[in-house]
Amino acid sequence: MTPQALTALFTRSDDSFAFARWGRPIAPVIFGVTEETLPVLKGALEAVVALADHKLAETDPELGANLMIFFFRDWAELTETPNLDKMIPDLGPLVDRLQQAGANQYRIFRFDTDGAIKACFVFLRMDAELSAVPAETLALSQVVQSMLLWSDTAFRQMSPLAVVPDTGHTILRPEIGALLRAAYDPVLPASAQDPSHALRLFARMQTR
Incomplete structure (x- = not known):
């Protein structure tokens, strides 16, 4: 390179x-996956975080979970998720834009006062394209892009x-x-x- x-x-x-890395341990929570897929995602997280010599945590003192990964079939499902609109301002207009664009993934970062990453929201609409990607590949790709x-x-x-x-x-x-x-x-x-x-x-x- x-x-x-x-x-x-x-x-x-x-x-x-613009460059930023996580400034705190990553406390992940994953929504919308099967029990079989969950270990794959956790394994990818553990491997990449260890590679970067960073840390995972069970909870974040401020936010509870600071890396939230959502798997779903339709963008409209996000507006039906309880309290998500409190964490993501203008969620409705964002969903409308993503639907119109035909997007299948989106990522939002939040930063602390030093500019380091303090939270990340990952949204994956499992259309035909993403559904065809092996779970291990999808998990590794998403974790890397969230680091x-x-x-x-x-x-x-x-x-x-x-x-x-x-x-x-x-x-x-x-x-x-x-x-x-x-x-x-x-x-x-x-x-x-x-x-x-x-x-x-x-x-x-x-x-x-």
Whole structure:
């Protein structure tokens, strides 16, 4: 991965640079999955969080759960979820926009006073496209995309995952794994708006 490619992962479509990582342990809760699928999601969370040398927690002192992942069939189901509108302002208009766009996933981050991630809401509408994705692949992809504030264009051209030719197993791309480890280096700040931060990340990747 070149410094330019790394910078692009955090440069949004309006050309602004924004980086943020979690500033607290991640306390997840998952809605709408079967008992068989739940261990797959938990396993992906544990693996990626351990890779980044971050922490999981049973509860968050402020929010209870701070990573909420919702699986559903229709966007309208969100407006019927009790108290969700209290956590996500303008939920109704958001659902309308997502329905009109035919979106099958959406992610919302909340930040603390230092700019670090303090909460993330992940919404997955299980249409034919997402339903065809193996559970392990979907879980790993969603966890990786929830670990950092990536650009809105970060993975349009290249997935953060790769398939091992010999086994067919889906894994995290090595350079993305190295980036996650660098991003959670305690020496670096938890958030940044200057593109020079990408060069610091790149330098850390070379030493890990």
